[in-house]
Amino acid sequence: MLSAFSRSPVPDDNPARPLNDGVWAAFSIPGVSIFANMVGFAAIARQAGFDLPMTLATTLLVWGMPGQVAMASLHIAGASLLVIFTAVALANMRMLLMSISGMEMMALNEGRHPFWQKVLLMQMLAITSWVQIGMVEGRYSKPGLVRYFAGFASVIYALGMLGTLAGYYLSDWASPDVLRAVLVITPLYILLMVINARRMLNRVAGVAGGALCPVLYPVLGEWSILIGGIAAGTMVVMADRFWQRASTGAGGPE
Known part of the structure:
Protein backbone atom coordinates (compact mmCIF):
# COMPACT_ATOMS: atom_id res chain seq x y z
CA MET A 1 0.00 0.00 0.00
CA LEU A 2 1.20 3.51 -0.79
CA SER A 3 2.11 5.47 2.24
CA ALA A 4 0.66 8.96 2.33
CA PHE A 5 4.01 10.20 3.53
CA SER A 6 6.31 8.54 0.96
CA ARG A 7 8.68 10.87 -0.84
CA SER A 8 10.47 8.72 -3.45
CA PRO A 9 9.45 9.37 -7.10
CA VAL A 10 7.38 6.73 -8.89
CA PRO A 11 8.49 5.74 -12.42
CA ASP A 12 6.00 6.75 -15.10
CA ASP A 13 6.35 3.51 -17.07
CA ASN A 14 3.07 1.97 -15.84
CA PRO A 15 0.03 4.26 -16.35
CA ALA A 16 -2.14 2.05 -14.12
CA ARG A 17 0.14 2.31 -11.10
CA PRO A 18 -0.85 5.84 -9.98
CA LEU A 19 -4.53 4.87 -10.20
CA ASN A 20 -3.95 1.74 -8.13
CA ASP A 21 -1.84 3.68 -5.62
CA GLY A 22 -4.65 6.18 -5.17
CA VAL A 23 -7.24 3.46 -4.67
CA TRP A 24 -5.17 1.65 -2.04
CA ALA A 25 -4.29 4.89 -0.24
CA ALA A 26 -7.99 5.74 0.05
CA PHE A 27 -8.71 2.43 1.77
CA SER A 28 -6.67 3.48 4.79
CA ILE A 29 -7.03 6.33 7.28
CA PRO A 30 -8.51 8.85 4.78
CA GLY A 31 -11.30 6.47 3.82
CA VAL A 32 -12.04 5.58 7.43
CA SER A 33 -12.23 9.26 8.39
CA ILE A 34 -14.58 10.14 5.53
CA PHE A 35 -16.80 7.12 6.25
CA ALA A 36 -17.02 8.06 9.93
CA ASN A 37 -17.63 11.71 9.10
CA MET A 38 -20.58 10.86 6.88
CA VAL A 39 -22.00 8.54 9.54
CA GLY A 40 -22.14 11.58 11.80
CA PHE A 41 -23.69 13.75 9.10
CA ALA A 42 -26.41 11.18 8.41
CA ALA A 43 -27.39 11.25 12.08
CA ILE A 44 -27.70 15.04 11.91
CA ALA A 45 -29.67 14.87 8.66
CA ARG A 46 -32.13 12.30 9.95
CA GLN A 47 -32.66 14.31 13.11
CA ALA A 48 -33.38 17.31 10.86
CA GLY A 49 -36.15 15.37 9.11
CA PHE A 50 -34.34 14.31 5.93
CA ASP A 51 -35.47 11.06 4.35
CA LEU A 52 -32.88 8.63 2.98
CA PRO A 53 -32.89 9.84 -0.66
CA MET A 54 -32.49 13.47 0.44
CA THR A 55 -29.68 12.55 2.83
CA LEU A 56 -27.81 10.64 0.13
CA ALA A 57 -28.41 13.41 -2.42
CA THR A 58 -26.99 15.99 -0.01
CA THR A 59 -23.77 14.02 0.35
CA LEU A 60 -23.60 13.33 -3.38
CA LEU A 61 -24.18 16.89 -4.57
CA VAL A 62 -22.92 19.15 -1.77
CA TRP A 63 -19.90 16.98 -0.79
CA GLY A 64 -18.57 19.29 1.87
CA MET A 65 -19.30 18.85 5.56
CA PRO A 66 -19.82 22.55 6.41
CA GLY A 67 -22.33 22.92 3.56
CA GLN A 68 -24.06 19.65 4.41
CA VAL A 69 -24.45 20.55 8.09
CA ALA A 70 -25.64 24.06 7.16
CA MET A 71 -28.26 22.57 4.85
CA ALA A 72 -29.58 20.21 7.55
CA SER A 73 -29.55 22.90 10.26
CA LEU A 74 -31.40 25.46 8.14
CA HIS A 75 -33.90 22.86 6.95
CA ILE A 76 -34.93 21.99 10.50
CA ALA A 77 -35.19 25.72 11.26
CA GLY A 78 -37.66 26.15 8.38
CA ALA A 79 -35.48 28.46 6.27
CA SER A 80 -36.45 29.22 2.69
CA LEU A 81 -34.81 27.48 -0.25
CA LEU A 82 -32.98 30.69 -1.21
CA VAL A 83 -31.50 31.05 2.28
CA ILE A 84 -30.42 27.40 2.32
CA PHE A 85 -28.86 27.67 -1.14
CA THR A 86 -26.96 30.83 -0.17
CA ALA A 87 -25.72 29.38 3.11
CA VAL A 88 -24.53 26.16 1.48
CA ALA A 89 -22.75 28.12 -1.26
CA LEU A 90 -20.99 30.33 1.28
CA ALA A 91 -20.08 27.37 3.51
CA ASN A 92 -18.48 25.60 0.55
CA MET A 93 -16.71 28.73 -0.72
CA ARG A 94 -13.43 27.30 0.60
CA MET A 95 -13.70 24.64 -2.09
CA LEU A 96 -13.17 27.30 -4.76
CA LEU A 97 -9.58 27.99 -3.72
CA MET A 98 -8.90 24.28 -3.24
CA SER A 99 -10.27 23.58 -6.72
CA ILE A 100 -8.06 26.25 -8.26
CA SER A 101 -4.93 25.00 -6.51
CA GLY A 102 -5.87 21.38 -7.18
CA MET A 103 -6.26 22.07 -10.90
CA GLU A 104 -2.87 23.79 -10.83
CA MET A 105 -1.20 20.85 -9.07
CA MET A 106 -2.60 18.40 -11.62
CA ALA A 107 -2.17 20.79 -14.58
CA LEU A 108 -5.86 20.42 -15.46
CA ASN A 109 -5.82 23.99 -16.75
CA GLU A 110 -3.51 23.05 -19.64
CA GLY A 111 -6.34 21.71 -21.79
CA ARG A 112 -5.45 18.01 -21.91
CA HIS A 113 -8.82 16.99 -20.47
CA PRO A 114 -12.35 17.72 -21.72
CA PHE A 115 -14.46 20.12 -19.70
CA TRP A 116 -16.78 17.41 -18.35
CA GLN A 117 -13.82 15.48 -16.94
CA LYS A 118 -12.57 18.57 -15.12
CA VAL A 119 -16.03 19.16 -13.65
CA LEU A 120 -16.29 15.54 -12.51
CA LEU A 121 -12.83 15.53 -10.95
CA MET A 122 -13.43 18.79 -9.12
CA GLN A 123 -16.84 17.62 -7.88
CA MET A 124 -15.05 14.73 -6.16
CA LEU A 125 -12.51 17.09 -4.55
CA ALA A 126 -12.64 17.25 -0.77
CA ILE A 127 -10.14 18.63 1.71
CA THR A 128 -9.01 15.05 2.39
CA SER A 129 -8.15 14.39 -1.26
CA TRP A 130 -6.71 17.90 -1.69
CA VAL A 131 -4.29 17.35 1.20
CA GLN A 132 -3.48 13.88 -0.12
CA ILE A 133 -2.45 15.00 -3.62
CA GLY A 134 -0.41 17.78 -2.06
CA MET A 135 1.48 15.18 -0.04
CA VAL A 136 2.27 12.96 -3.06
CA GLU A 137 2.57 15.68 -5.72
CA GLY A 138 6.32 15.26 -6.17
CA ARG A 139 6.09 11.50 -6.65
CA TYR A 140 4.17 11.49 -9.95
CA SER A 141 4.14 13.24 -13.29
CA LYS A 142 1.17 15.55 -13.89
CA PRO A 143 -0.81 12.89 -15.84
CA GLY A 144 0.11 10.36 -13.17
CA LEU A 145 -1.12 12.68 -10.42
CA VAL A 146 -4.47 13.02 -12.22
CA ARG A 147 -4.81 9.24 -12.30
CA TYR A 148 -3.80 9.01 -8.64
CA PHE A 149 -6.42 11.60 -7.73
CA ALA A 150 -9.10 9.84 -9.79
CA GLY A 151 -8.47 6.56 -7.97
CA PHE A 152 -8.22 8.15 -4.53
CA ALA A 153 -11.15 10.54 -4.84
CA SER A 154 -13.55 8.03 -6.40
CA VAL A 155 -13.01 5.61 -3.51
CA ILE A 156 -13.34 8.42 -0.96
CA TYR A 157 -16.57 9.51 -2.65
CA ALA A 158 -17.97 5.97 -2.58
CA LEU A 159 -17.01 5.49 1.07
CA GLY A 160 -18.68 8.80 1.88
CA MET A 161 -21.91 7.58 0.32
CA LEU A 162 -21.67 4.26 2.17
CA GLY A 163 -21.02 6.11 5.43
CA THR A 164 -24.11 8.24 4.84
CA LEU A 165 -26.21 5.14 4.21
CA ALA A 166 -24.84 3.37 7.28
CA GLY A 167 -25.24 6.40 9.53
CA TYR A 168 -28.86 6.89 8.50
CA TYR A 169 -29.78 3.43 9.76
CA LEU A 170 -27.38 3.43 12.72
CA SER A 171 -29.27 6.42 14.12
CA ASP A 172 -32.18 4.03 14.83
CA TRP A 173 -30.35 2.44 17.73
CA ALA A 174 -27.26 4.57 18.44
CA SER A 175 -27.44 7.94 20.17
CA PRO A 176 -27.24 10.83 17.67
CA ASP A 177 -24.83 12.56 20.05
CA VAL A 178 -22.46 9.59 19.83
CA LEU A 179 -22.70 9.49 16.03
CA ARG A 180 -22.07 13.23 15.77
CA ALA A 181 -18.90 12.80 17.83
CA VAL A 182 -17.21 11.01 14.93
CA LEU A 183 -17.29 14.27 12.95
CA VAL A 184 -13.99 15.20 14.61
CA ILE A 185 -12.11 12.32 12.95
CA THR A 186 -11.54 14.04 9.59
CA PRO A 187 -10.36 17.37 11.11
CA LEU A 188 -8.00 15.37 13.33
CA TYR A 189 -6.65 13.50 10.30
CA ILE A 190 -6.14 16.78 8.39
CA LEU A 191 -4.30 18.25 11.39
CA LEU A 192 -1.97 15.25 11.49
CA MET A 193 -1.32 15.63 7.76
CA VAL A 194 -0.46 19.32 8.24
CA ILE A 195 1.92 18.44 11.07
CA ASN A 196 3.66 16.05 8.67
CA ALA A 197 3.78 18.67 5.87
CA ARG A 198 6.97 18.97 3.86
Whole structure:
Protein backbone atom coordinates (compact mmCIF):
# COMPACT_ATOMS: atom_id res chain seq x y z
CA MET A 1 0.00 0.00 0.00
CA LEU A 2 1.20 3.51 -0.79
CA SER A 3 2.11 5.47 2.24
CA ALA A 4 0.66 8.96 2.33
CA PHE A 5 4.01 10.20 3.53
CA SER A 6 6.31 8.54 0.96
CA ARG A 7 8.68 10.87 -0.84
CA SER A 8 10.47 8.72 -3.45
CA PRO A 9 9.45 9.37 -7.10
CA VAL A 10 7.38 6.73 -8.89
CA PRO A 11 8.49 5.74 -12.42
CA ASP A 12 6.00 6.75 -15.10
CA ASP A 13 6.35 3.51 -17.07
CA ASN A 14 3.07 1.97 -15.84
CA PRO A 15 0.03 4.26 -16.35
CA ALA A 16 -2.14 2.05 -14.12
CA ARG A 17 0.14 2.31 -11.10
CA PRO A 18 -0.85 5.84 -9.98
CA LEU A 19 -4.53 4.87 -10.20
CA ASN A 20 -3.95 1.74 -8.13
CA ASP A 21 -1.84 3.68 -5.62
CA GLY A 22 -4.65 6.18 -5.17
CA VAL A 23 -7.24 3.46 -4.67
CA TRP A 24 -5.17 1.65 -2.04
CA ALA A 25 -4.29 4.89 -0.24
CA ALA A 26 -7.99 5.74 0.05
CA PHE A 27 -8.71 2.43 1.77
CA SER A 28 -6.67 3.48 4.79
CA ILE A 29 -7.03 6.33 7.28
CA PRO A 30 -8.51 8.85 4.78
CA GLY A 31 -11.30 6.47 3.82
CA VAL A 32 -12.04 5.58 7.43
CA SER A 33 -12.23 9.26 8.39
CA ILE A 34 -14.58 10.14 5.53
CA PHE A 35 -16.80 7.12 6.25
CA ALA A 36 -17.02 8.06 9.93
CA ASN A 37 -17.63 11.71 9.10
CA MET A 38 -20.58 10.86 6.88
CA VAL A 39 -22.00 8.54 9.54
CA GLY A 40 -22.14 11.58 11.80
CA PHE A 41 -23.69 13.75 9.10
CA ALA A 42 -26.41 11.18 8.41
CA ALA A 43 -27.39 11.25 12.08
CA ILE A 44 -27.70 15.04 11.91
CA ALA A 45 -29.67 14.87 8.66
CA ARG A 46 -32.13 12.30 9.95
CA GLN A 47 -32.66 14.31 13.11
CA ALA A 48 -33.38 17.31 10.86
CA GLY A 49 -36.15 15.37 9.11
CA PHE A 50 -34.34 14.31 5.93
CA ASP A 51 -35.47 11.06 4.35
CA LEU A 52 -32.88 8.63 2.98
CA PRO A 53 -32.89 9.84 -0.66
CA MET A 54 -32.49 13.47 0.44
CA THR A 55 -29.68 12.55 2.83
CA LEU A 56 -27.81 10.64 0.13
CA ALA A 57 -28.41 13.41 -2.42
CA THR A 58 -26.99 15.99 -0.01
CA THR A 59 -23.77 14.02 0.35
CA LEU A 60 -23.60 13.33 -3.38
CA LEU A 61 -24.18 16.89 -4.57
CA VAL A 62 -22.92 19.15 -1.77
CA TRP A 63 -19.90 16.98 -0.79
CA GLY A 64 -18.57 19.29 1.87
CA MET A 65 -19.30 18.85 5.56
CA PRO A 66 -19.82 22.55 6.41
CA GLY A 67 -22.33 22.92 3.56
CA GLN A 68 -24.06 19.65 4.41
CA VAL A 69 -24.45 20.55 8.09
CA ALA A 70 -25.64 24.06 7.16
CA MET A 71 -28.26 22.57 4.85
CA ALA A 72 -29.58 20.21 7.55
CA SER A 73 -29.55 22.90 10.26
CA LEU A 74 -31.40 25.46 8.14
CA HIS A 75 -33.90 22.86 6.95
CA ILE A 76 -34.93 21.99 10.50
CA ALA A 77 -35.19 25.72 11.26
CA GLY A 78 -37.66 26.15 8.38
CA ALA A 79 -35.48 28.46 6.27
CA SER A 80 -36.45 29.22 2.69
CA LEU A 81 -34.81 27.48 -0.25
CA LEU A 82 -32.98 30.69 -1.21
CA VAL A 83 -31.50 31.05 2.28
CA ILE A 84 -30.42 27.40 2.32
CA PHE A 85 -28.86 27.67 -1.14
CA THR A 86 -26.96 30.83 -0.17
CA ALA A 87 -25.72 29.38 3.11
CA VAL A 88 -24.53 26.16 1.48
CA ALA A 89 -22.75 28.12 -1.26
CA LEU A 90 -20.99 30.33 1.28
CA ALA A 91 -20.08 27.37 3.51
CA ASN A 92 -18.48 25.60 0.55
CA MET A 93 -16.71 28.73 -0.72
CA ARG A 94 -13.43 27.30 0.60
CA MET A 95 -13.70 24.64 -2.09
CA LEU A 96 -13.17 27.30 -4.76
CA LEU A 97 -9.58 27.99 -3.72
CA MET A 98 -8.90 24.28 -3.24
CA SER A 99 -10.27 23.58 -6.72
CA ILE A 100 -8.06 26.25 -8.26
CA SER A 101 -4.93 25.00 -6.51
CA GLY A 102 -5.87 21.38 -7.18
CA MET A 103 -6.26 22.07 -10.90
CA GLU A 104 -2.87 23.79 -10.83
CA MET A 105 -1.20 20.85 -9.07
CA MET A 106 -2.60 18.40 -11.62
CA ALA A 107 -2.17 20.79 -14.58
CA LEU A 108 -5.86 20.42 -15.46
CA ASN A 109 -5.82 23.99 -16.75
CA GLU A 110 -3.51 23.05 -19.64
CA GLY A 111 -6.34 21.71 -21.79
CA ARG A 112 -5.45 18.01 -21.91
CA HIS A 113 -8.82 16.99 -20.47
CA PRO A 114 -12.35 17.72 -21.72
CA PHE A 115 -14.46 20.12 -19.70
CA TRP A 116 -16.78 17.41 -18.35
CA GLN A 117 -13.82 15.48 -16.94
CA LYS A 118 -12.57 18.57 -15.12
CA VAL A 119 -16.03 19.16 -13.65
CA LEU A 120 -16.29 15.54 -12.51
CA LEU A 121 -12.83 15.53 -10.95
CA MET A 122 -13.43 18.79 -9.12
CA GLN A 123 -16.84 17.62 -7.88
CA MET A 124 -15.05 14.73 -6.16
CA LEU A 125 -12.51 17.09 -4.55
CA ALA A 126 -12.64 17.25 -0.77
CA ILE A 127 -10.14 18.63 1.71
CA THR A 128 -9.01 15.05 2.39
CA SER A 129 -8.15 14.39 -1.26
CA TRP A 130 -6.71 17.90 -1.69
CA VAL A 131 -4.29 17.35 1.20
CA GLN A 132 -3.48 13.88 -0.12
CA ILE A 133 -2.45 15.00 -3.62
CA GLY A 134 -0.41 17.78 -2.06
CA MET A 135 1.48 15.18 -0.04
CA VAL A 136 2.27 12.96 -3.06
CA GLU A 137 2.57 15.68 -5.72
CA GLY A 138 6.32 15.26 -6.17
CA ARG A 139 6.09 11.50 -6.65
CA TYR A 140 4.17 11.49 -9.95
CA SER A 141 4.14 13.24 -13.29
CA LYS A 142 1.17 15.55 -13.89
CA PRO A 143 -0.81 12.89 -15.84
CA GLY A 144 0.11 10.36 -13.17
CA LEU A 145 -1.12 12.68 -10.42
CA VAL A 146 -4.47 13.02 -12.22
CA ARG A 147 -4.81 9.24 -12.30
CA TYR A 148 -3.80 9.01 -8.64
CA PHE A 149 -6.42 11.60 -7.73
CA ALA A 150 -9.10 9.84 -9.79
CA GLY A 151 -8.47 6.56 -7.97
CA PHE A 152 -8.22 8.15 -4.53
CA ALA A 153 -11.15 10.54 -4.84
CA SER A 154 -13.55 8.03 -6.40
CA VAL A 155 -13.01 5.61 -3.51
CA ILE A 156 -13.34 8.42 -0.96
CA TYR A 157 -16.57 9.51 -2.65
CA ALA A 158 -17.97 5.97 -2.58
CA LEU A 159 -17.01 5.49 1.07
CA GLY A 160 -18.68 8.80 1.88
CA MET A 161 -21.91 7.58 0.32
CA LEU A 162 -21.67 4.26 2.17
CA GLY A 163 -21.02 6.11 5.43
CA THR A 164 -24.11 8.24 4.84
CA LEU A 165 -26.21 5.14 4.21
CA ALA A 166 -24.84 3.37 7.28
CA GLY A 167 -25.24 6.40 9.53
CA TYR A 168 -28.86 6.89 8.50
CA TYR A 169 -29.78 3.43 9.76
CA LEU A 170 -27.38 3.43 12.72
CA SER A 171 -29.27 6.42 14.12
CA ASP A 172 -32.18 4.03 14.83
CA TRP A 173 -30.35 2.44 17.73
CA ALA A 174 -27.26 4.57 18.44
CA SER A 175 -27.44 7.94 20.17
CA PRO A 176 -27.24 10.83 17.67
CA ASP A 177 -24.83 12.56 20.05
CA VAL A 178 -22.46 9.59 19.83
CA LEU A 179 -22.70 9.49 16.03
CA ARG A 180 -22.07 13.23 15.77
CA ALA A 181 -18.90 12.80 17.83
CA VAL A 182 -17.21 11.01 14.93
CA LEU A 183 -17.29 14.27 12.95
CA VAL A 184 -13.99 15.20 14.61
CA ILE A 185 -12.11 12.32 12.95
CA THR A 186 -11.54 14.04 9.59
CA PRO A 187 -10.36 17.37 11.11
CA LEU A 188 -8.00 15.37 13.33
CA TYR A 189 -6.65 13.50 10.30
CA ILE A 190 -6.14 16.78 8.39
CA LEU A 191 -4.30 18.25 11.39
CA LEU A 192 -1.97 15.25 11.49
CA MET A 193 -1.32 15.63 7.76
CA VAL A 194 -0.46 19.32 8.24
CA ILE A 195 1.92 18.44 11.07
CA ASN A 196 3.66 16.05 8.67
CA ALA A 197 3.78 18.67 5.87
CA ARG A 198 6.97 18.97 3.86
CA ARG A 199 7.46 22.66 4.69
CA MET A 200 8.10 23.70 8.26
CA LEU A 201 6.13 26.88 7.50
CA ASN A 202 2.92 24.86 7.09
CA ARG A 203 3.52 23.06 10.37
CA VAL A 204 4.10 26.28 12.26
CA ALA A 205 0.99 27.86 10.72
CA GLY A 206 -1.14 24.88 11.77
CA VAL A 207 0.16 24.92 15.34
CA ALA A 208 -0.19 28.72 15.58
CA GLY A 209 -3.79 28.57 14.36
CA GLY A 210 -4.63 25.85 16.85
CA ALA A 211 -3.10 27.87 19.68
CA LEU A 212 -4.79 31.15 18.71
CA CYS A 213 -8.35 29.83 18.30
CA PRO A 214 -8.98 29.09 22.02
CA VAL A 215 -7.67 32.55 22.91
CA LEU A 216 -10.11 34.22 20.51
CA TYR A 217 -13.10 32.00 21.33
CA PRO A 218 -14.34 33.97 24.41
CA VAL A 219 -14.54 37.10 22.26
CA LEU A 220 -15.42 35.83 18.79
CA GLY A 221 -17.24 32.59 19.53
CA GLU A 222 -17.67 30.34 16.49
CA TRP A 223 -15.87 32.89 14.29
CA SER A 224 -12.66 32.21 16.24
CA ILE A 225 -11.83 29.18 14.07
CA LEU A 226 -12.01 31.11 10.81
CA ILE A 227 -10.43 34.34 12.04
CA GLY A 228 -7.82 32.55 14.16
CA GLY A 229 -6.74 30.39 11.23
CA ILE A 230 -6.50 33.34 8.85
CA ALA A 231 -4.70 35.55 11.37
CA ALA A 232 -2.20 32.88 12.44
CA GLY A 233 -1.45 31.80 8.87
CA THR A 234 -1.00 35.40 7.75
CA MET A 235 1.31 36.24 10.65
CA VAL A 236 3.45 33.15 10.07
CA VAL A 237 3.81 33.86 6.34
CA MET A 238 4.67 37.52 6.98
CA ALA A 239 7.21 36.54 9.64
CA ASP A 240 8.76 34.02 7.24
CA ARG A 241 9.09 36.62 4.48
CA PHE A 242 10.57 39.15 6.90
CA TRP A 243 13.09 36.55 8.08
CA GLN A 244 14.05 35.67 4.50
CA ARG A 245 14.57 39.33 3.58
CA ALA A 246 16.58 39.94 6.74
CA SER A 247 18.73 36.87 6.04
CA THR A 248 19.27 37.95 2.42
CA GLY A 249 20.23 41.45 3.51
CA ALA A 250 22.61 40.16 6.16
CA GLY A 251 24.32 37.88 3.67
CA GLY A 252 24.70 40.50 0.96
CA PRO A 253 27.79 42.53 0.15
CA GLU A 254 28.70 45.27 2.57
